[in-house]
Amino acid sequence: MESRSNIATKGEYNAHDEVEFLSFVLGEEHYALDIMSVKEIRGYEAVTKIANAPSFIKGVLNLRGDIVPIVDLRMKFNVGTVTYDEFTIVIMLNVCDRIVGIVVDAVSDVIKLSSEEILPAPEFGAAFDSRYLKGLATVEEKMVILVNIQALISSDELGLVDANNLSDQE
Template sequence: MKTGNKTEGTGEEFLAFRLGGEEYGVDILKVQEIRGYENVTQIANAPAYLKGVVNLRGIIVPIIDLRIKFRQDKINYDQYTVVIIVDLHDRTTGIVVDGVSDVLTLAPGQIRQAPQLSGETDYIRGIGSLESRMLILVDIEKLLDTEELAAIEAAAAA
């Protein structure tokens, strides 16, 4: 029996995605859909990581490139680049990633507490470990806090 994203007795489900050489995981219940990357309408004076907006079935959706937000050096858009449409603070938002691999179920024993690091890493919920894979588990709502989303909304409305 499923309750939320916890499957009774087995753990939590995460969508695994790649950014650079690292693999990340986000709560599957935050994910609405996965789309191929498409051209966006750019917004003047927006933060660099806000690529722009797209019209998704009548809803204007801001598109945030996590690769830029995470300060990755080389960012290429190719056939594997995808946009994960997520629900953040009751707002539909798209996040650009290098690719999506699969949905994983992690038991509580497979999720380790994130190391305490200085800087802006409070969005790291933990480290998931499954066989030879390690996933950085992201609390997507902490990654993009309400102030940032308000700034994005203001830029999109301008």
């Protein structure tokens, strides 16, 4: 488990600097990710399915010449009802020089948080893998789960980005 001081010493957050996060909804829960990784926000469109891909990898689409894998975070995190309609949102991310789309229920807002406002993610042991969490914060009386989107996208489980590229960028 990381303390707030450990988060700050990693160069992610300085004690009094505010970092902007894009908040989004999955089911009944509120999540957020570092806005610097967001390329654009779009409506969901049909994707080309990839054989033998895990169920949470919906397929790929062509985004102005880039072939972009689309990951449904609702399925990955096992939250919310998985429906694809005109209200379904895809957040296009630029992670490790690769564009990846994540499907969410809704985009909420841009929030600013200082390191003092970010609480470390609790340790759940083997029951839950918290390596994809940066921490937790309370925003307008709601608990917001801060996702470490680089760790998630570069995980062996997703296999979308070479993990070596991630360490080159840190």
